[in-house]
Amino acid sequence: xxxxxxxxxxxxxxxxxxxxxxxxxxxxxxxxxxxxxxxxxxxxxxxxxxxxxxxxxxxxxxxxxxxxxxxxxxxxxxxxxxxxxxxxxxxxxxxxxxxxxxxxxxxxxxxxxxxxxxxxxxxxxxxxxxxxxxxxxxxxxxxxxxxxxxxxxxxxxxxxxxxxxxxxxxxxxxxxxxxxxxxxxxxxxxxxxxxxxxxxxxxxxxxxxxxxxxxxxxxxxxxxxxxxxxxxxxxxxxxxxxxxxxxxxxxxxxxxxxxxxxxxxxxxxxxxxxxxxxxxxxxxxxxxxxxxxxxxxxxxxxxxxxxxxxxxxxxxxxxxxxxxxxxxxxxxxxxxxxxxxxxxxxxxxxxxxxxxxxxxxxxxxxxxxxxxxxxxxxxxxxxxxxxxxxxxxxxxxxxxxxxxxxxxxxxxxxxxxxxxxxxxxxxxxxxxxxxxxxxxxxxxxxxxxxxxxxxxxxxxxxxxxxxxxxxxxxxxxxxxxxxxxxxxxxxxxxxxxxxxxxxxxxxxxxxxxxxxxxxxxxxxxxxxxxxxxxxxxxxxxxxxxxxxxxxxxxxxxxxxxxxxxxxxxxxxxxxxxxxxxxxxxxxxxxxxxxxxxxxxxxxxxxxxxxxxxxxxxxxxxxxxxxxxxx
Amino acid sequence: xxxxxxxxxxxxxxxxxxxxxxxxxxxxxxxxxxxxxxxxxxxxxxxxxxxxxxxxxxxxxxxxxxxxxxxxxxxxxxxxxxxxxxxxxxxxxxxxxxxxxxxxxxxxxxxxxxxxxxxxxxxxxxxxxxxxxxxxxxxxxxxxxxxxxxxxxxxxxxxxxxxxxxxxxxxxxxxxxxxxxxxxxxxxxxxxxxxxxxxxxxxxxxxxxxxxxxxxxxxxxxxxxxxxxxxxxxxxxxxxxxxxxxxxxxxxxxxxxxxxxxxxxxxxxxxxxxxxxxxxxxxxxxxxxxxxxxxxxxxxxxxxxxxxxxxxxxx
Numbered sequence: 001x002x003x004x005x006x007x008x009x010x011x012x013x014x015x016x017x018x019x020x021x022x023x024x025x026x027x028x029x030x031x032x033x034x035x036x037x038x039x040x041x042x043x044x045x046x047x048x049x050x051x052x053x054x055x056x057x058x059x060x061x062x063x064x065x066x067x068x069x070x071x072x073x074x075x076x077x078x079x080x081x082x083x084x085x086x087x088x089x090x091x092x093x094x095x096x097x098x099x100x101x102x103x104x105x106x107x108x109x110x111x112x113x114x115x116x117x118x119x120x121x122x123x124x125x126x127x128x129x130x131x132x133x134x135x136x137x138x139x140x141x142x143x144x145x146x147x148x149x150x151x152x153x154x155x156x157x158x159x160x161x162x163x164x165x166x167x168x169x170x171x172x173x174x175x176x177x178x179x180x181x182x183x184x185x186x187x188x189x190x191x192x193x194x195x196x197x198x199x200x201x202x203x204x205x206x207x208x209x210x211x212x213x214x215x216x217x218x219x220x221x222x223x224x225x226x227x228x229x230x231x232x233x234x235x236x237x238x239x240x241x242x243x244x245x246x247x248x249x250x251x252x253x254x255x256x257x258x259x260x261x262x263x264x265x266x267x268x269x270x271x272x273x274x275x276x277x278x279x280x281x282x283x284x285x286x287x288x289x290x291x292x293x294x295x296x297x298x299x300x301x302x303x304x305x306x307x308x309x310x311x312x313x314x315x316x317x318x319x320x321x322x323x324x325x326x327x328x329x330x331x332x333x334x335x336x337x338x339x340x341x342x343x344x345x346x347x348x349x350x351x352x353x354x355x356x357x358x359x360x361x362x363x364x365x366x367x368x369x370x371x372x373x374x375x376x377x378x379x380x381x382x383x384x385x386x387x388x389x390x391x392x393x394x395x396x397x398x399x400x401x402x403x404x405x406x407x408x409x410x411x412x413x414x415x416x417x418x419x420x421x422x423x424x425x426x427x428x429x430x431x432x433x434x435x436x437x438x439x440x441x442x443x444x445x446x447x448x449x450x451x452x453x454x455x456x457x458x459x460x461x462x463x464x465x466x467x468x469x470x471x472x473x474x475x476x477x478x479x480x481x482x483x484x485x486x487x488x489x490x491x492x493x494x495x496x497x498x499x500x501x502x503x504x505x506x507x508x509x510x511x512x513x514x515x516x517x518x519x520x521x522x523x524x525x526x527x528x529x530x531x532x533x534x535x536x537x538x539x540x541x542x543x544x545x546x547x548x549x550x551x552x553x554x555x556x557x558x559x560x561x562x563x564x565x566x567x568x569x570x571x572x573x574x575x576x577x578x579x580x581x582x583x584x585x586x587x588x589x590x591x592x593x594x595x596x597x598x599x600x601x602x603x604x605x606x607x608x609x610x611x612x613x614x615x616x617x618x619x620x621x622x623x624x625x626x627x628x629x630x
Numbered sequence: 631x632x633x634x635x636x637x638x639x640x641x642x643x644x645x646x647x648x649x650x651x652x653x654x655x656x657x658x659x660x661x662x663x664x665x666x667x668x669x670x671x672x673x674x675x676x677x678x679x680x681x682x683x684x685x686x687x688x689x690x691x692x693x694x695x696x697x698x699x700x701x702x703x704x705x706x707x708x709x710x711x712x713x714x715x716x717x718x719x720x721x722x723x724x725x726x727x728x729x730x731x732x733x734x735x736x737x738x739x740x741x742x743x744x745x746x747x748x749x750x751x752x753x754x755x756x757x758x759x760x761x762x763x764x765x766x767x768x769x770x771x772x773x774x775x776x777x778x779x780x781x782x783x784x785x786x787x788x789x790x791x792x793x794x795x796x797x798x799x800x801x802x803x804x805x806x807x808x809x810x811x812x813x814x815x816x817x818x819x820x821x822x823x824x825x826x827x828x829x830x831x832x833x834x835x836x837x838x839x840x841x842x843x844x845x846x847x848x849x850x851x852x853x854x855x856x857x858x859x860x861x862x863x864x865x866x867x868x869x870x871x872x873x874x875x876x877x878x879x880x881x882x883x884x885x886x887x888x889x890x891x892x893x894x895x896x897x898x899x900x901x902x903x904x905x906x907x908x909x910x911x912x913x914x915x916x917x918x919x920x921x922x923x924x925x926x927x928x929x930x931x932x933x934x935x936x937x938x939x940x941x942x943x944x945x
Contacts, residue, residue, distance in 0.1 A: 190712035253658035258926040271659030
């Protein structure tokens with residue numbers, strides 16, 4: 001850390017918040033608030049005279065509130081940079097520190113927050129994790145029984161730089177504990193609080209037990225656990241070593257801790273699962289191994305940086321296996337435990353991976369993206385005509401579209417990932433997606449439904465999931481109806497309602513609308529845009545009197561080849577049950593409505609003419625009648 | 631097609647409301663140690679194992695297991711379960727299948743003396759388990775109403791025994807005459823006498839039982855299955871026989887082994903205490919305390935406090 005601070009090319013900004021991030025990969029503009037520390041960092045030499053004279057003491061957060069600190073303080077003695085800060089909330093303005101600082105004159109009570117903008121090429125988020133507060137579990141008595149402590153408190157009590165200089169004592173009465181219980185999974189693997197396994201606590205409990213046992217071989221240490229998880233290299237061997245040292249492992253999650261008020265000793269009630277018997281054991285001290293949880297301000301950070309969150313609140317990576325340190329926004333990377341609970345080796349690996357990913361951007365003159373980006377026809381965008389719209393911006397999972405009334409919507413090309421949600425959502429056909437134009441998709445629909453359309457099952461599949469599912473069904477030789485005809489688009493968000501209307505107008509027997517499962521969407525929220533639209537379509541078709549099952553919405557992952565074939569076969573059965581006569585009759589009945597709704601579609605020029613965005617094409621599009629649905 | 635596969639035991643249990651989420655159990659043992667039945671009553675009692683038996687299709691063993699019959703649905707385990715399994719719901723589902731299969735409860739249950747029963751239905755309202763119900767039958771040519779108890783539902787808490795105005799219900803071990811017989815104390819001249827009715831479930835630790843045994847003869851401890859078993863009359867009988875004070879101990883609200891016995895008793899005993907106070911008969915002679923699972927050692931403070939109060943009163 002000291003090396004990093006001294007490096008000529010590394011600029012460490014502490015006590016600084018990131019407030020806004022604009023721009024895109026390689027060209028971020030970041031607004032920073034350098035908070036007033038009431039100390040001039042250029043003058044302060046870290047001597048600590050101010051802290052010595054400061055009369056105010058407040059709990060020291062770094063020492064888990066087990067020790068005090070002054071209102072003039074450094075977070076810890078190894079802080080980088082070693083510059084003092086005055087805690088304005090605690091300060092009583094006695095100005096003794098100013099006197100003590102003397103000729104250095106580093107203390108400046110007139111200092112105010114400074115807001116600065118910086119040009120940044122890429123961003124690595126390493127905001128870490130927080131600890132679960134066990135006082136919300138009443139049966140463990142944390143906060144009421146003084147000798148029940150958390151793992152972090154143990155860390156400070158057992159640290160030679162800690163408040164007790166490494167002498168492990170009971171907070172209740174200062175005695176040295178001889179019998180210690182360590183309880184794992186406090187708040188983890190617990191659906192009432194956090195369903196996840198916190199990953200490192202098993203090893204952490206064993207490490208603490210081994211350290212204590214080495215310092216004091218007489219100490220009796222029990223670790224209560226549900227399962228001991230030691231999955232990495234050397235971990236199981238360490239667990240074995242701990243057992244060999246006489247550390248007691250008890251399988252069973254304690255349900256209750258009670259305290260003897262006279263001695264302050266604690267009784268842990270649990271089942272010994274191996275015995276099948278309830279046991280009550282007496283200890284001098286109990287350590288709760290709390291869960292790892294996301295930082296409390298994780299929502300603010302995720303909205304500033306536009307990073308999505310997984311259900312528990314951890315930052316979401318682009319792909320759990322293949323792009324584990326990339327955020328969905330290009331140029332922003334996730335290091336360490338902000339992305340999920342990680343132990344030290346995993347955090348270091350992800351930090352190194354982030355450094356190399358970020359370095360790749362900093363060393364590039366140009367940044368290549370896929371060519372399937374969205375483009376706006378400015379003359380058709382109603383925002384340019386002064387009307388309020390912004391549906392495209394709402395559909396975009398990446399914040400790549402900015403809409404200002406009076407100006408046409410603008411796509412930041414570097415941010416666009418090509419899901420096509422904006423294209424399908426725009427009611428004025430003012431956006432198109434390169435290589436997935438309306439004309440191209442339409443040509444496919446028309447070609448595939450050219451013959452005997454009523455026998456056909458037309459499938460819209462998304463690139464990342466259901467197309468993969470169909471592929472797997474094929475390579476796995478799962479049988480499914482030969483009447484299926486499918487096309488590929490990038491995301492279910494691109495599946496324009498007009499395409500579905502057009503397919504039915506052409507007489508398709510059935511239409512499948514398929515994409516990823518909600519949590520698997522390649523484009524963060526693209527599936528949600530598609531699903532909302534599919535719901536709307538489903539209701540509309542129901543109202544029109546279409547037989548149920550002819551329009552079907554299914555979320556199929558790339559691993560669900562069997563599901564794909566099953567769905568297609570079920571749709572075939574539905575078609576068989578309806579029968580060709582009734583189907584024909586129904587199509588005739590529906591056609592006027594479909595024609596009305598899909599009107600725009602038969603004015604889209606042929607793909608041969610539309611393959612290039614020529615001036616004639618643009619003219620043809622802008623000459624079109626006012627489209628439907630506006 | 632699916633109907634061809636016979637339903638497994640687990641499927642049957644899952645199909646009964648309350649029996650869902652069975653397979654979520656990862657055998658952490660929280661429910662077993664939260665429950666006091668294994669410690670107090672039956673070493674073979676183990677809800678975690680019953681869940682395993684269901685999962686492993688061990689139908690007969692599950693039906694014979696004491697776990698199936700002893701769970702009183704106090705639901706202490708439910709809020710503590712990290713997998714949010716409604717364990718008493720699962721046990722209840724197994725129990726209903728066991729009853730269907732012809733098994734019967736091995737518990738001591740209450741019995742109604744039809745010569746005394748007036749058919750008023752107070753027991754029906756009192757019971758947390760819907761065990762008593764009213765039936766009509768002909769006696770000596772006259773149609774009359776009686777209470778009848780479903781033996782498979784009764785958990786033997788004795789709340790109905792306390793509630794019955796006719797004294798028509800009895801529970802072996804704690805029927806009215808049996809309790810009255812126990813209220814007998816050798817009086818000491820200078821020490822106040824005290825009867826402690828203690829609910830068997832409200833004391834978790836063995837230490838607490840040792841505390842109770844440590845008192846001399848002027849403190850008489852009477853064990854009852856539930857504080858809901860004590861009716862005001864029992865306290866009055868004690869006072870009339872010359873005893874100075876009556877202390878009734880039950881579980882903390884929400885922790886009652888029989889769902890609401892502690893609540894019912896708390897209402898009755900506090901009402902009696904305030905009535906006696908208003909009549910200037912006895913102040914602080916009758917008390918009700920609720921002991922929580924974490925109130926280790928509190929019983930000593932309560933008894934000592936009560937004795938000190940009575941001593942002051944006497945002086």
